[in-house]
Amino acid sequence: MLPSESYNIIPVGVVAGTQNNLRLEIRPEYRPALKGLDAFSHCQILWWIHEFAEPSFRETTQIDPPYDAPVTGVFATRSPVRPNPLGLTVAGILSVDIERGRVEVSGLDAYPGTPVLDIKAYFPSADRVRQVRVPEWAASWGEWALQ
Template identity: 35%
Template sequence: MDEMREGEQRLGFDPGDKGVAQITFIGHIRSDWARGRAPRNLTQSREQGGGRARIELDPAYACGLQGLEVGRWIWVLYWMDQSRRDLIVQAPRHGSGPRGTFALRSPARPNPVAMALVRVTALDFETGKIGIDATDAFDMTPVIDIKPWFEGIDIPPAS
């Protein structure tokens, strides 16, 4: 069992055992990162050179890249397959005490879905390979979806 920090709480079940939906992985993130030597977030990844980040789609999905362009920002949704799923209250090392999972960007969550806003640096429409400016994901992390970033939609309204 993974180590627990003071103040953390574990669910009494494995959320993966309660699954009702199916997800198809459309490809994988490729990077230089692995457990123990990955940056904590995209800012750190960019500071460390980005990890030679790229996405390799299953070739069946390559035609779905039509309309994307180098330089464009995209949302990448990915499945953090090496993360814990049983922590509902966590004690982050950088925080000032325990917090609920839904108040954190931690990879440990009931459904280990992450999203990252990245810039497209290269596109190969035939092979489905996408260069991206950075990732904090481990090599071979499964990709769930890719969506374009739109300024008029993805920026919160002014308060």
């Protein structure tokens, strides 16, 4: 039998700025956790897709993607509509200000006001895959999202 536990997740911050100039605003009690992040070029940002957190969205298990793809299970997509609306983005780190709790980033596909759940440093040795396979409908997508 699968566990039916629930978990209490507390945001560490929020996405702020404009769509072309985003930053993470980190809560004061979590600012010490930013120490050393500025030595990395990229990080993984785990965020709550709050626009799709309603129960009706969370019950969706398959979607008809907006691009040329077949009906697909949400676990085989990057759709924001899913049982647990978690977003994960690899973003470039432009600057880190520990005192103000600000991390300026590039490549984040979240909106201002989005809750930030966690930040993890990007380690190529652990986070990169040398040989991958994708379905035909995604094969023409670019090889790299960020430089």
